[in-house]
Amino acid sequence: MSLKSIFAIPFAKLATKKVYKWANKPFQTQEKVFQKLIADAKQTAFGKDHDFENIKTYEDFKKRVKVSDYEGLKPYVDRIVLGEQDVLWPGKPLYFAKTSGTTSGAKYIPITKESMPTHIKAARNALLFYILEKKDASFVDGKMIFLQGNPVLEDKNGIQLGRLSGIVAHFVPNYLLKNRLPSWETNCIEDWDTKVNAIVDETIDENMTVISGIPSWVQMYFEKLIAKTGKPIAEIFPNFNFFVYGGVNFEPYKNKFESLIGKKIDYVELYPASEGFIAYQDSQTAPGMLLQLNSGIFYEFIPATEFYDENPTRISIKEVRLGVNYVIILNTNAGLWGYNIGDTVEFTSLQPYRIKVTGRIKHFISAFGEHVIGKEVEKALKDSIKDTAINISEFTVAPQVNPESGLPYHEWFIEFENEPENLDDFTQKVDDSMQAQNIYYQDLIAGKVLRTLVIRKVKKGGFHEYMKSIGKFGGQNKIPQLSDNRKIADVLQNFLIE
Template identity: 55%
Template sequence: MGIKALLSQPLAQYIVNQQKIWMANSLQVQENWRQKLVHTSLKTKFGKDHFFKDIKNYSDFKEAVPIHDYEDLKGYIELLKAGEPDILWPGKPLYFAKTSGTTSGTKYIPITRDSISNHIDSARNAILNYVAETNNSAFLDKKLIFLSGSPTLTETGGILTGRLSGISNHHVPGYLKSNQLPSYTTNCIEDWEEKLEKIIDETLGQPMSLISGIPPWVQMYFDRIIARTGRPIKDVFPDFSLFIYGGVNFEPYRAKLYESIGKPIDSIELYPASEGFLAYQDMQNEPGMLLLLNTGIFFEFIPVENYYDEKPVRLSIEEVEIGKNYALIINSNAGLWGYSIGDTVKFVSKDPYRIVVTGRIKHFISAFGEHVIGEEIEKALQYAMSRQPGVEVVECTVAPMVTPSEGLPYHEWLIEYAREPEHPEQFAADLDRKLAELNTYYDDLITGSILKPLVIKKLRSNAFIDYMRSKGKLGGQNKVPRLSNDRAIADELIRIGGLA
């Protein structure tokens, strides 16, 4: 056993023992964080605007701090981008994590000196939990790959700015740097296909033991290796023993990924977001991920059915129930207050508090990590129709095509026209261009050759009506969602409605 593997075991046991302490006192830990967050932010602009000095308990907190999304906090973020200190959290952010927005385009999520450890230590602790549970640490002495975005950073108002994965790359512990692949130079390549070929060049022949990344990106990496070598991953990387993933629903990729690997392998699921590292899988044989209650975040939960109420029910960790869907709300030492990250979660355990991510509070597509929402679909459609004013669309829905029979994956638009575009190729190109403009992640996936431009499938007249009739939902307020993160609706529409 090498030195890194050997030293990791006592550290892993220490981390797990510390974790057990806060897990046994979860309710008090969360209340302590609520109080600390409020006290620390008393003199910030947000704290003054929301009368933090008058908050004495959780009830006061809910009265003082409304539920926010990025749009609601955008005014404060703009002050941060202009270089002003003490706005949402004392001082200035250490970084902005650049991520895809909705109505505002790109979002700039603050990461502070206090919150950076939430991102970095949580990723480390997920691995150490695995080491403590399985006693498998030999992988730490071999090569590790983290398929991520470019670590190249820019500046916004004097604050370093980049993708979360790129920011995190700058904080890989020194003792792992010598094991890490790809090289920094390769990791900075923006074009995904070019970068992927360089990564393969650097990893073939290396003792790869840990591979981490968003499943579709990892699958593409595996596909290219198999095409180049003619061998399954287990034969190319016989030391490969641990797969770490997060960012999208794993289930659509599971079968093909493990088929590509060619042998059973341990895995760790993570729940990272630009807004915070929220949970990780702490046990191999227990469902769900451990909610991280002691890393600078005070969590709240809104029952999904109450989310759009004028004054929605807000629950602390003490009040949640197993098996119920909640919209996840965070308050953090990054300066996010009453912040709805858009995800829905369900508790599978309360001792300890473990969750599964069940979806988004709104319809969405994120099969490849793009987080495309209905509003973006609507705006892209409106734009394309404005370019060809004669076009009339009866209805449309969008679904991912994850595993096409050939070529790259893509978004498939199923459209029923009342009047078709005179130039259908241009119509599709306009849709794609506008969607890329509205959604930074989608743009990255297209320009990086991870996705090909969207494909339109024209449906026959009355296809959507016939589909709704088949579901017993014709009429009233029922409608087909504009988009879905799987192909259940799309495939049924094609079967019932047929292609024109």
């Protein structure tokens, strides 16, 4: 046992005590963050344009700052990209996190000297909570891996530009540097398939204790390890006992993961975004992730059912309720104001405030007024594979509005690792769960506006082939799990089992 593992538990006690100190005073914590954000940004271009000088309360703020997205803030971001200072936040950002945009191409999300430490601290604290709960820090003596983007950064008018995971790679604490894999050289490989093969070679004989990344890409890594050794992951890495992930709901993938690993393990969920590190799992028993109220982010929430209304309800943490699907809005010490990142969340606890991600406000199906959301689709699959040997590698759902014959339907594209013995029975189970969750969907089925859903089997590796075909094959790219159009579905027709 090393000194690192010996001192990790008392350090975890100290760190978690500090977290619960602010978590137990949520309103005061958020008010303090709010006042500091306004005070610090008064003399910025955005602050002057929106009269921050006269903002004293949240009500004042709502009157002056509209909810927006990247397109709304883009004129300000463009000024920063060109080299201007004091635009959204004092000075210039340390970095731009480059993400994929929709209408404007690449997005440049500012990361400042004030916001960068919150990304690192939150990820660290997630591990410390796990250490304290398990009373075991032995994993710090092993090797750790995070499947991430290229850490090589570009220069954009004096500001470093790269993927968030590539930027974060520069901030691994010194005490973990010797434990980190893969090597810098391997992390810099651009081609994802080549990169994963290199990671397999570097890690196959190591004592891997922590593995982290987006589930679909870690799954690819696991499959390559198994193909090379003929052994389950638990035999290759006997001291690997928990998986750290973020970006998607893990439940539909859980059966598949545990079959690859060969034993039950723990999971730690994170909610990192380029715009800020929003939440992390602080308990293996309590559902949801602890909302980061003390990390330079002032949160707002809009009920998802009202989001597209002319005057939707817009509230702070004080007014949220359990069981409501909210669009989450950020105001941050990186200079994002009234910023809709596109995610929807639901509170699982109000003491302390914990959330779960339920989907994307733009990722829904409402071709007939059913407004099916990601959470419902994920639960339907979870319900249907429970206590079975069925494993799902990947999936997405889209409406089929104009079928060649019969009524319209929802079309589910699923890549099975282990298929159901009877696809019709499985399909009915999924549809029954959907109807039980969504009264509008149920009414459309009963009223013969829709027929029950149809499942298309995607060939093994089909989703990876699809991602390659659209130029998005890599560790930070995710398949939307549902959409209100046929853009993905029509291309996936090329990757079905005939």
